[in-house]
Amino acid sequence: MGKKRKNKGGGGDEDARKRRFGGGDVEGARVVLNYDEDCGRGNNKPVTSGPMDAEFGQRVAFPGLDNVDRGVDSIDNGPPLSVEDYLRTVKTEASSRPSFVVAKDKAVRPVVPPGRGVLRSYEQHQAEDDGIPHGRQIKKTTRRPVAPVEIDGNWAVLFLEQFSRTKEDISRGLARVETLNEVELPQTFSKWRQFVLSPENAPHLSLLKRLDHALVVKLIGYCHKWVSSKMAPELAQWIYSLLVLLPDTVIGDDVSTLRELAKKCIQVKQNPHWPLNPVTAYTLDMVITIVARYYKQLDLLQGDPYN
Template sequence: MNSDVEELMPRLLPVEFGVKSEALDLSGPPRNPQEYLRQVQLEASLCPEVVVAQIDPKKLKQPTVHVSVLGLHAAPTGLCPSLSWQQQQVSNFSDVRQRIAKNRTRWSSQTLDNNMTMPDLTDEEGWKRFCLGERVCVGDSICDTEVEAEPGVDYNKVGFPPFLSIVSRLNQTTVLMLLEILTSWFTDKDFIPQLGCWLFALLACLEKPLIPEAHSCIRQLSRRCAQLRSALESKDDEKLPALNLLICLVARYFEQNDLADQPE
């Protein structure tokens, strides 16, 4: 570093040396702080202003990039929802989210039934049983059980519905954790109405802007719904409206536009 350049740079640690300073041996360790700083200055002055690396292109390895592009399964003919239907669902969903946000405090203050014990945050199996019921989770048996608030229903067996008094108690960490648990379970399982209710409720409580983990989770959910829909053979299949709705909300409301259905 020449003296002209050195004069233009601010001295953050100015060090003054007397005229009788001994010549420094850069090969040895400094004996005091002033000597250390002077060694740094001398080393910097010996460095060239421009350094060019000599690289042999033949020795460079060609980078290998693995790109996994998982597109959305196209809806079978006649099963793709219209654009107006999708827009209406987004509008309705937005209204639901606003009502939940407005009344969260009031609903979360309601007393839960004695038999309703929410699992610990890290109890993944407990949350599966809580949401989907023992009939579905124990032994991985699938049971299309219609869950209705009627006398004598055993929610431990059929799962607790996503009552507003429940979902209003969930903070964002729990909402995302539970959404990931149910989406992971759904990856190799069939769709059941109880699952659809919980997924809708959790999406309604998921705050924007989304963090990366939430982006990944809802995209996985949308792809799984599209995968199941691609195997449907009739527009009268009872699963179709729910699958279309979840795909629509992920793509249109949460702005995952590459996953949106594009009606012909």
């Protein structure tokens, strides 16, 4: 998955696309991020990345979701293989939601102390955000063991192939996109939740470029708290984007954070409080598959994960 694909120019690009998508549907292939074309590679103009989102006025992180005539209802028939179908469904649901919602009054939490450059465990971040005074002993709760879950092996293998390609495409896009500095990033757990759930803060490339590795891991830890059987489509988009931003190799603390997120998804999948809607069901399977297979936490899966 770390190998780079070389473009030989001319008809070779189109032939490669046909082979990649199992046929001659070149237009369908364009739904995968083709930054060489979208960014105007080869000219001397300043490069951003991706087309402009007419609704939000920002460069999209996943261009092409509206350009392919595919029914989003296909997700109702089971977990879709295509990441693009999933993101298109999420975007459709998000666009149908009101832009502004009235939130209940909550106590203001203290600002997280500076130190984003240092990787700390999620428990440390959470303790700071919850306003626990420094030096006070934090009572640890006993976590219930999570039973392994069954995910269709054939679907998982094909999904991870597309996930790997998406990571490569996003990496190329981030290298060319301009940073969106005018958006102020939150500093607390509660403010980040409001930010992520706001349709105005969709994870565009220019916004994702501002997230360093420590902040990405921190937000994945936050998502562990936000996962439920009624997940908002905005949250689903952010979870996927954060997982795409992670490197292929992560340290032990990061693996622990990923495992906690996957375990929460397993708990929700096995014991949902409400019937799971299609986007939530797919998001749960997506997270479990990425953590268990891509990051080799195979004990989270039931039976032989390769069958």
